[in-house]
């Protein structure tokens with residue numbers, strides 16, 4: 001059967017009736033506007049966060065393999081929430097030489113960490129993290145100073161355990177204020193070190209590496225500060241990222257000679273990235289779900305107004321029926337009106353959400369995806385249909401006589 | 408439209424109501440607004456239904472117009488028993504065969520005269536490209552060519568009722584049903600409306616059923632059905 005009236009006639013008349021009541025339209029759509037814009041905003045923040053995080057990990061290098069004590073990942077690739085990850089296992093120099101011997105083409109970087117009081121000029125800072133590592137760490141672009149800010153320590157200084165230090169930019173200002181720290185002395189547990197570089201400012205880096213708060217020194221310095229030979233973690237750089245999957249297995253094999261299975265973890269940045277993305281996704285979905293509740297509230301608002309509209313227009317409905325509108329024509333007409341109302345709300349919400357996310361983008365990464373726009377618009381249209389059904393049915397069931405007599 | 412039928416051959420019955428009862432129930436009392444009513448209306452007739460207020464005229468017209476169903480009895484419109492029809496089929500008959508004129512005009516507010524007149528076409532099979540011209544023709548016929556774009560609020564009562572008549576005519580219906588069409592009009596506009604009904608009857612051969620409590624108007628019809636307390640008093 002041919003649809004009467006045609007869809008274009010219905011759309012046309014719905015739009016006109018909506019435009020005749022602009023104020024009502026805006027108020028009715030307000031709930032949807034708020035719901036859709038918050039959905040857009042929150043997903044854009046989630047997406048922005050994800051791409052920000054992957055950018056950060058890109059700088060870590062796709063060819064880097066990390067070895068850490070404890071089990072970092074649980075089954076399914078999530079971060080392990082148990083205490084196992086803090087297992088007090090540590091590596092030592094023998095592991096480094098074993099790895100170097102087995103993987104000659106790779107760069108093996110040991111990392112040791114201790115915490116100590118640091119003095120300079122007349123300032124004292126308590127519990128500053130001191131990272132002990134080799135020249136390779138700086139060569140690979142980690143915490144490397146700009147040339148104007150000095151240099152990283154050399155292979156020779158690294159091997160001899162020279163008393164030199166590179167300051168994180170926060171530590172540098174905290175200790176020296178406006179004074180240029182280059183060439184000056186700092187004292188850690190009675191040891192006097194010479195500042196030879198200031199690491200580039202990294203900003204608040206995601207993933208828990210506040211590079212700006214660290215002091216970097218040759219490995220042996222940390223060992224003599226802490227009084228042990230522990231190596232807390234190891235980074236292995238392969239010539240290219242293609243070797244990474246195979247190398248992870250080989251490294252694990254080497255380490256299994258000396259350590260129990262599951263007391264350490266060999267992983268690469270993509271694993272780390274996917275775990276963090278996992279967390280962000282869960283957060284985004286949860287937040288978006290909360291925002292979606294306001295969409296439902298918006299839908300109820302539309303239902304409310306449509307019910308009012310149906311009683312306001314009872315005589316019109318009666319007249320339309322008297323002159324030949326069959327029930328379904330009335331039903332479709334009111335459904336379309338409800339859908340257009342929520343659709344308009346959806347479009348305004350998308351615009352506001354996008355503008356909001358552009359504004360936020362100035363100080364926090366956001367990213368509006370086409371997917372989220374389509375999703376938000378689809379959901380708002382569905383909300384219109386779902387919550388439009390009850391009023392539309394009510395309208396279509398009115399008896400023409402009673403409707404015409406309605407005052 | 409056919410001219411009125413010639414005298415030697417009796418015109419056919421377009422509307423046949425048999426033993427119509429309409430009962431309204433409120434609470435535990437029931438009330439027969441129509442009580443065993445038989446009415447026959449022939450093609451091309453101009454019939455008035457008259458009687459005192461509350462006698463059941465509107466109730467009868469609603470049943471004739473398929474806007475309401477009787478509690479019992481048969482309504483046969485053009486040889487079809489309408490009790491067997493579904494709601495959308497009734498709607499289609501109202502759209503194509505019947506044209507309604509109400510006391511209240513029942514025009515859509517904030518909507519132009521032309522769009523009001525075109526409303527029934529929205530629910531018809533008539534080719535959309537023809538709609539607008541038909542509407543203009545119809546408004547020309549009722550003398551409102553210069554008011555196409557006016558909304559009801561910008562028209563006098565008589566003009567509004569003429570728009571409503573144009574709307575009733577747009578689908579070229581056989582039967583025009585009018586319930587107190589002059590009830591809200593001053594006497595001059597009322598006379599114009601009546602003149603127009605006469606024209607539709609005499610020149611276009613349409614069947615006209617006029618409901619009115621006004622004896623003077625009722626007497627202008629070719630046949631008068633008088634109803635009292637839900638029963639036919641004379642016809």
Ligand SMILES: Nc1ncnc2c1ncn2[C@@H]1O[C@H](COP(=O)(O)OP(=O)(O)O)[C@@H](O)[C@H]1O
Nearest residue numbers: 431432433440459460461462463464465466467
């Ligand atoms: N929906 C209804 N419910 C109850 N009683 C009704 C209803 N409609 C009409 N009536 C009653 O039926 C009688 C006939 O009404 P109506 O046909 O409107 O009279 P008329 O048009 O002749 O003035 C009146 O007594 C009226 O009160």
Ligand SMILES: [Mg+2]
Nearest residue numbers: 464465466586
């Ligand atoms: Mg009446």
